[in-house]
Amino acid sequence: MDLVWEALKDGVRLLAHNDEDVYSITIRSLYVSGVATVISLVLGIGAGAVLAFRRFPGRLAVLTLVNTGMGFPPVVIGLVVAILLWRSGPLGELHWIYTTRAMIIAQAVIATPVITGFTAASLASLDPRLRLQVYALGASRLQMLWLLLQEVRLPLLAALMAGFGAAISEVGASVMVGGNIAGQTRVLTGAILLEQSRGNFGPALALGIILLALMISVNALFTWVQIGVRDRQRAEASPGRAPDAATMTSAGALLRR
Amino acid sequence: MRRAALCAAIAMLIALELAACGGDANSSRTGAAGASPARTKARGELILATTTSTQDSGLLDVLIPMFQAETGYTVKTVAVGSGQAIAQASRGDADVVLVHSPDAEKKMVAAGAGIERTLVMHNDFIIVGPKDDPAHVRDAQTTDDAMKAIAGAKSKFISRGDDSGTNALELKLWKAVNIDPAGQGWYEETGQGMGATLQVANQKDGYTISDRATYLAQRKNLDLQILHEGDPALLNVYHVIVVNPEEHPNINIAGARAFKDWIVRADIQQTIAEFGVKDYGEPLFFADAGKPEPVP
């Protein structure tokens, strides 16, 4: 335990000297994983809505794929993306290998099944009549989607946190397609790996703590929003009056559990 | 509230993009946005495939920023084992390689994948092991004896097992004494770089072969001792090779040549020769550009 504490102090001191580097690595981690999460949000919500609402041949197969995708080894995804983006690969002309763009792509591929699965499950759990009611109110398909997504905003926030977590804690794919290049594509996870392989435990640990702190802050923000939504709902409910089952929207039903 | 949160998130992402660009050591829009196709046609980027030993020693952390600052190229240094570096370059997925695996390098040039193979520097390999030295490697006169001693005592030996230059040399040493360690209980392969492999050997009290530079850079974290050194068979020679533009027309041939010419320049060679002296008390590399090839 002593060793760890000494190493940690060393690490913090060393990192403080290169604080320019640590700062830019941290910002880059946030940027890459942030953009990847946004992309997977857009893709995942669209795909999740289609999965939840459309009956098409092979729907079960796609659902299985999505569920598998959630637990898919990120390093394999990294390998596939790398092979596609290498100069010798089909997309080599783009010169995207060893750039943050490639890392964003790989992380988006990793996070999208997570968000798709969450979105599909939460939309499918809504009362099927609700969709009809929303259409009856005069909604177009897009408006219907927008309204129902608001109904499941709490699970969606959870999906967002899960997706971001998957992206920012990923190391194999990011290093493979990004190259872990100093000043260009090195992110926190890659930096930790590098310091460890050089035997510099102190800086590795310190970077690990920074990564943890980052994830906790982001999740704290999302959780705060989530609780804020729920608390406002509770505050607007009248105390002392038990609602009966007929009035529950499914979001409400989720909360009451 | 929702709309405000959404706007705040988008604003944050935009701020991040700007910050990520500004915080890099290089010119604008390199790191954060990634290379755009147009830029690589210009001064642009250069993919340098090199070995983990070179990176772990810290030499490249000094050289690369100097090269970038002077020439304006953006160097993407990809540190993998020599074997992979050469394979990658042969596919055209790198512009220039800096490796230390002479036999594999010669094959690469013979196959026409690489040109202008130029001597850069050398250091040597050492056999390191636990302080108590159960196989008595310290007493071995030659490297052959040392290897035979380890095998004979069935002492734990940690190999990189990753097709790197270091690994290639290690296998050559086993072959020289007609021993095949593969599959034996005392022989373990990590599949990782030199730094990681030294860690493993350190934790398991095993022997391993390392380049001097990496060992010195990590010495403060290791209990392993230098038990055998100095044999000419342990010379570790680095060459720079340019990828053949006739095989792969879309490589950055100008940049590759620029790097090759730069790294053998007198003043850079001087930097190489001085590297490590301040921190470790001895140089990690010996500059060799222009000299005759060392006898392996």
Place this chain on the structure above:
Amino acid sequence: MSAKLSARDVVVRRGARAVLDLPALDVESGETLAIIGPNGAGKTTLLLQLALLERPAEGEVLYDGAPARGRELALRRRMAVVFQQPLLLDRTVRKNVETGMSLRRIGGGERRRRAEAWLARFDVAHLADRRPLALSGGEAQRVSLARAFALEPEVLLLDEPFSALDAPTRAGLIEDLAAALADTRTTTVLVTHDHDEAARLGDRVGVLIGGRIRQIGRPADVFGEPADAEVAAFVGVETIVPAEVIARGDGMLTLSAAGHQLEAVSAVTAARALVCLRPEDVSLSAPGERISGSARNKLPARVTRITLTGADARVELDCGFRLVARITRRSFEDLGLREGAETVASFKATAVHLIPVGVSARAETH
């Protein structure tokens, strides 16, 4: 044609089965059409077709005489639907009422005004800032109604809007709905399984059995003069007896059934008919007692089964055929009836409704 909403040759299938088959159905502008039928008859399917929320496998729905196909969204924005569940969104009551209006591009000020007005109209204005979680079933359904009326729809469709509520809540809401419908004169289609509701709110009542409209007409006609045996059974005519016409004259018929002679006021010309009697129209008296009133049909009968409900007694009798009577608890107690007891059942000739035997499956009366 003045029909606001029509279905022509509409067939809806689930798998290979046709669950709805409507050669023709018209909803007149300004009327309230109540659709009743047993569970699984296709009532909700019918409503979803008319609401343009689903498309039929065959046939078409017409709006103001023109086909609705291709412009469903625009037409849906001129209608409103209330379902059995309130189906409110997770937002305040006020915002719920305003949502439909903003989808229809009604401006902010107008939205607020209408929301206030209709929430007040349905007595839920004090809940405007609450969320659905906090509402009782009745309150939530009132909000759903307010939401629908605030849209000022040309057509209002309701799918069993009160069946999930308890009796007193239901009664109150029915009255409020009736008043709102009377004021706005909105063309309305009400699907319900409650006959009282249908009779109270409907200008016309349609009976849907097995996916087909068997009878459609004024409530009195449908409930008092069912077109065939199935409709009769469904609308609560519990005594249905096959009989032969043995004499005719002066608008009266004499029929024979199970050895009894029955007299009915009817213009039916067929030789055989089903005698239909509502239980409320049958009175019971002690044997030997002198029966007052003008009941021309008096039959001795034996009590086979007694069912006591809150205010009534339903008495099944055997007089050669099965006869069902509904009398007050007071009368029941006065007669001291028990199973197996002998009594006399009597009913007026005008209470008898005859269904000619051999009539086709659908009849439209009046």
